Amino acid sequence: MTRILVVDDEPQMLRTLRINLAARRYEVAVAADGASALTQAAEWHPDLVVLDLGLPDMDGVDVIHGLRGWTQTPIVVLSGRAGSQDKIDALDAGADDYVTKPFSIEEFLARIRAVSRRAGTQEAELTPVQIGEHTVDLNRKTVSGELRLTPTEWRILEILLSNPGKLITQRHLLSEVWGSNYVKETHYLRQYMTQLRKKLERDPAHPVHLITEPGMGYRYTP
Amino acid sequence: MTRILVVDDEPQMLRTLRINLAARRYEVAVAADGASALTQAAEWHPDLVVLDLGLPDMDGVDVIHGLRGWTQTPIVVLSGRAGSQDKIDALDAGADDYVTKPFSIEEFLARIRAVSRRAGTQEAELTPVQIGEHTVDLNRKTVSGELRLTPTEWRILEILLSNPGKLITQRHLLSEVWGSNYVKETHYLRQYMTQLRKKLERDPAHPVHLITEPGMGYRYTP
DNA sequence: TCTTCGCGTAAGGATGCCGTCAACATTCGG
DNA sequence: CCGAATGTTGACGGCATCCTTACGCGAAGA
Numbered sequence A, B: 001m002t003r004i005l006v007v008d009d010e011p012q013m014l015r016t017l018r019i020n021l022a023a024r025r026y027e028v029a030v031a032a033d034g035a036s037a038l039t040q041a042a043e044w045h046p047d048l049v050v051l052d053l054g055l056p057d058m059d060g061v062d063v064i065h066g067l068r069g070w071t072q073t074p075i076v077v078l079s080g081r082a083g084s085q086d087k088i089d090a091l092d093a094g095a096d097d098y099v100t101k102p103f104s105i106e107e108f109l110a111r112i113r114a115v116s117r118r119a120g121t122q123e124a125e126l127t128p129v130q131i132g133e134h135t136v137d138l139n140r141k142t143v144s145g146e147l148r149l150t151p152t153e154w155r156i157l158e159i160l161l162s163n164p165g166k167l168i169t170q171r172h173l174l175s176e177v178w179g180s181n182y183v184k185e186t187h188y189l190r191q192y193m194t195q196l197r198k199k200l201e202r203d204p205a206h207p208v209h210l211i212t213e214p215g216m217g218y219r220y221t222p
Numbered sequence C: 001t002c003t004t005c006g007c008g009t010a011a012g013g014a015t016g017c018c019g020t021c022a023a024c025a026t027t028c029g030g
Numbered sequence D: 001c002c003g004a005a006t007g008t009t010g011a012c013g014g015c016a017t018c019c020t021t022a023c024g025c026g027a028a029g030a
Helices: A011-023 A034-044 A060-068 A084-093 A105-119 A151-161 A170-177 A186-200 B011-023 B034-044 B060-068 B084-093 B105-120 B151-161 B170-177 B186-200
Strands: A003-007 A027-031 A048-052 A075-079 A097-100 A129-131 A134-137 A167-169 A210-213 A217-220 B003-007 B027-031 B048-052 B075-079 B097-100 B129-131 B134-137 B167-169 B210-213 B217-220
Touching: A003 A011, A003 A034, A011 A027, A011 A105, A027 A034, A034 A048, A034 A060, A048 A060, A048 A105, A060 A075, A060 A084, A075 A084, A075 A105, A084 A097, A084 B105, A097 A105, A105 B084, A105 B105, A151 A170, A151 A186, A151 A217, A167 A170, A170 A186, A170 A217, A186 A210, B003 B011, B003 B034, B011 B027, B011 B105, B027 B034, B034 B048, B034 B060, B048 B060, B048 B105, B060 B075, B060 B084, B075 B084, B075 B105, B084 B097, B097 B105, B151 B170, B151 B186, B151 B217, B167 B170, B170 B186, B170 B217, B186 B210
Parallel strands: A003 A027, A003 A048, A048 A075, A075 A097, B003 B027, B003 B048, B048 B075, B075 B097
Antiparallel strands: A129 A134, A167 A217, A210 A217, B129 B134, B167 B217, B210 B217
C-alpha cells in the first residue's frame, strides 16, 4: 500500500485530502508544520509527500531541501500562490509537481498517480523469497511456519531482501530504520541480525543467507 | 545533451519552444502531427517529449498510448484545454506532467527539469568490471567466485577501477584511503596491492591488470 | 662489481569489530 | 492496571582485519 504524508496547516484542507486519499486506499499520515513534516518523513518513510507551501514555521522550499537531503521520495506541492517564480523555485528545489489551489480533486489524484507511477519501479510485486527452509513474503509480511517478525525486524529484512546480493552498509541500514542520528549505533544491527538469523537461518551460528561483511555492512545472498 | 522532441501543430508555438529550449542547450527536434511524432520518436529516441494535445490528425491521448507502448521516455503535455477530465485522461494514459496554455516559459522549463531529473535517477549504475577471470561489481561490492575483499581493499580497488587506464599516484591513493597524514607510508600500498593481486590476478607475481608504475603509483588496465 | 633504492612477500602482534548473553526500559493489548 | 512483547543498553570473549617489522629481489647508477 502506498504511504502518503500530507503536510498542510489548514484543518479543512487536511481533512479533505485525508478522506479522498484514504478512499483510494492510500495509507495517510498528516503533519501541520514543516518541522513535524521532516521528522514524520524520517520516521515513517512515506512513498510520496503532499506539501503545502504556506506553512506557519518555515518556508516550503526549505522543507523540500530538507527532504531531498536524504530521500528521493516524490513530492507534490500544493500552493495558493500561482506566481510562476514560486513554481520554478519549488520545482528546482526538487519537487516533482506543483498544483495551484483551488484544484479539482480528481486532477490532483491523477497527478499523484502520474508521479508515483514514474517513481514506482520497485513496486512491481516482489516475489516471495526463500531463506533456508523458510519462505518470506514481503508483500504480505508473512513467513512460513508460524514465525512472526517484529516491525524492526521487518524493516531490516525488507531492505536486505529487496537488494539481493548487494552489500548494504551499516550506515544505510541504521539511517533507514532508526534515522540518520543513529548512524553510529552499530550494536543495534548486531542485535537484530542475530535475532533474524535465529529465526530464519538453519544454523544461526553459520549463516548462509544473511551475511556479515566485516567493517562494511550486511548482505542477503539467495 | 538532453534530446527533446516537441510535438505541436502551431508554427508560432513550435518556434517559441524551439528557441527557448535551444537557448538552454537542449537538442531539439519537432513534429507537427501525431503520426510524424511517433515515427520521429522511434527513430530519434528523444530523452523527453513535449506534446500538444490539439493535433490535427489524431487524439493526443492516443499519441501517449503509442509512445508508452514501447518507451518510458518522460512526456510533458501542453494543452489549451483546462478541463480537469482532459488532464486526468492524459496523466493516466502515461503523461508525466500537464501544462495548460497560456503558461510561463520559465515555469515550463522548470517542469521540464523536474520531470527529466526524476527520470534520470533510475540509471547511474556502474557496470561490472572484468579482472582476469574474476568479475568485480563496485555497486554491489561483490567479486565472482566466492571471493571476499576487506574494506580497505575495496577502497583501493574502487579508486583504481573507476579510472581505467589512468595512473593513480601513491600520494593520491594514500590520502584517499588513509588520510593526508599517511602520504609517506607507501608500504601500506605494497601490502594491499599484493593482497589484491593474490585474490584477483591469475598470476599474482606477474600482474596484468593491477600494474605498478615504479616511483609513481599504480594503474588498472582493463 | 658494489651500492642504493623501491618493490614484493611473509609472518606475527595489536586493534577494533562482531556475535552473544543478559538486564533494563518501553510500548501495547487485555 | 498488569503482563507480555518489543526495543534499548551494557559487558565480554573471539576473531578478522589492519598495522608493523623483517627480509629477498631486481633495476639503476657509480
